[in-house]
Amino acid sequence: MHVLLELLVVSARVALSFAVAALRWLRPRAPKSVLHEVCLVTGAARGLGRLFALELATRGVDTLVLWDVDGEGNEETAALARGAAADAGVACPRVLAYTCDVSKRVDVYRVAGLVRRDAGDVTLLVNNAGVVSGRPLLDCPDELLERTMAVNLHALFWVTKAFLPAMLEKNHGHMVTIASSLGLFSTAGIEDYCASKFGAVGFHESLSHEIKAMERDGVKTTLVCPYLVQTGMFHGCRMRKEVETYVLPPLQPEKCVQQAMRAILTDQPVLCMPRLIYLVVFIKSILPWEAVVAMYRFLGADKCMYPFFEECKRRTNNNQEL
Numbered sequence: 537m538h539v540l541l542e543l544l545v546v547s548a549r550v551a552l553s554f555a556v557a558a559l560r561w562l563r564p565r566a567p568k569s570v571l572h573e574v575c576l577v578t579g580a581a582r583g584l585g586r587l588f589a590l591e592l593a594t595r596g597v598d599t600l601v602l603w604d605v606d607g608e609g610n611e612e613t614a615a616l617a618r619g620a621a622a623d624a625g626v627a628c629p630r631v632l633a634y635t636c637d638v639s640k641r642v643d644v645y646r647v648a649g650l651v652r653r654d655a656g657d658v659t660l661l662v663n664n665a666g667v668v669s670g671r672p673l674l675d676c677p678d679e680l681l682e683r684t685m686a687v688n689l690h691a692l693f694w695v696t697k698a699f700l701p702a703m704l705e706k707n708h709g710h711m712v713t714i715a716s717s718l719g720l721f722s723t724a725g726i727e728d729y730c731a732s733k734f735g736a737v738g739f740h741e742s743l744s745h746e747i748k749a750m751e752r753d754g755v756k757t758t759l760v761c762p763y764l765v766q767t768g769m770f771h772g773c774r775m776r777k778e779v780e781t782y783v784l785p786p787l788q789p790e791k792c793v794q795q796a797m798r799a800i801l802t803d804q805p806v807l808c809m810p811r812l813i814y815l816v817v818f819i820k821s822i823l824p825w826e827a828v829v830a831m832y833r834f835l836g837a838d839k840c841m842y843p844f845f846e847e848c849k850r851r852t853n854n855n856q857e858l
């Protein structure tokens with residue numbers, strides 16, 4: 537095709553994608569069925585991972601596979617998931633809980649083998665496990681910095697390599713990455729976390745392009761970038777009072793997971809929560825650096841992690857694990 541003609545076709549496609557996006561906003565797609573899916577959630581022992589497990593259970597998935605380093609919490613989630621399915625009146629899914637440290641590639645490949653043996657191929661993968669060191673770079677032991685990268689970023693390589701090939705082969709599946717708004721913009725003192733989450737966003741985008749380039753349109757991807765969620769992971773993170781009260785209050789975990797589930801089940805490629813985050817990303821990319829700094833100071837976003845660090849220090853002094 538002549539290049540000008542091709543350009544015309546692409547422009548029409550771009551215009552059409554705007555129209556479709558607007559239409560979807562007004563009239564969202566019906567959620568797809570997960571009745572025959574084998575779903576795996578990492579970091580399922582608590583927080584968002586546990587809530588994803590419960591949501592999937594109530595939607596009647598065929599098999600629910602739960603991974604976490606915390607075996608006890610993971611078993612608790614499994615029991616809750618069975619109960620949630622019963623309460624919702626759906627057929628109880630097969631729920632399989634495995635203790636797995638996703639940062640250890642040997643562990644991931646070993647447990648993935650057990651999953652394939654027990655449940656078959658995974659068709660919906662929620663990469664959710666995550667950690668935060670709770671210390672700024674210069675105060676943070678090297679081992680904790682490495683752990684952040686290993687759990688939040690490197691684990692995505694291993695888990696994806698374990699389960700994506702079967703999805704590609706069948707041209708059916710869904711890869712979900714729970715990244716963060718801190719994978720799109722940053723603030724002071726959480727260098728390792730931001731590096732890992734910016735990495736997770738880059739990883740997910742590249743993988744999505746690769747799946748498109750391979751023309752495996754039956755394999756969907758969803759990137760989830762939430763703002764602060766009240767799971768306890770970032771307990772103490774504070775901004776200017778007016779901002780956190782009226783403009784950007786922390787997200788409720790249940791609402792956050794419900795919204796993410798809706799995005800997954802309607803094959804939405806990206807979800808930032810709340811919507812204001814899209815605006816923050818846009819503004820950050822067009823403002824000069826000094827303007828960004830001034831905006832951060834005004835919103836109390838420049839030192840919003842400092843009370844969180846104090847909280848982590850207090851917990852460590854009380855010998856509570858991070």
Ligand SMILES: NC(=O)C1=CN([C@@H]2O[C@H](COP(=O)(O)OP(=O)(O)OC[C@H]3O[C@@H](n4cnc5c(N)ncnc54)[C@H](OP(=O)(O)O)[C@@H]3O)[C@@H](O)[C@H]2O)C=CC1
Nearest residue numbers: 579581582583584605606637638665666716764765767769
């Ligand atoms: N909370 C927030 O404000 C936000 C969180 N996120 C992201 O959402 C995801 C879930 O966060 P949230 O639920 O709040 O966090 P939680 O700390 O409540 O839960 C994380 C879970 O992941 C598990 N986990 C940690 N390391 C590993 C590992 N190596 N292998 C397997 N499992 C592991 C944890 O186990 P254990 O408890 O034993 O460590 C825990 O059960 C994370 O990726 C986080 O970065 C994104 C935006 C905002």
Ligand SMILES: CC1=C(/C=C/C(C)=C/C=C/C(C)=C/C=O)C(C)(C)CCC1
Nearest residue numbers: 716718722723763764770816835837840
């Ligand atoms: C920096 C910044 C903000 C605050 C962001 C915060 C506090 C994000 C916390 C996110 C968390 C905890 C993510 C975990 O994965 C605002 C007010 C949006 C405005 C612009 C810059």
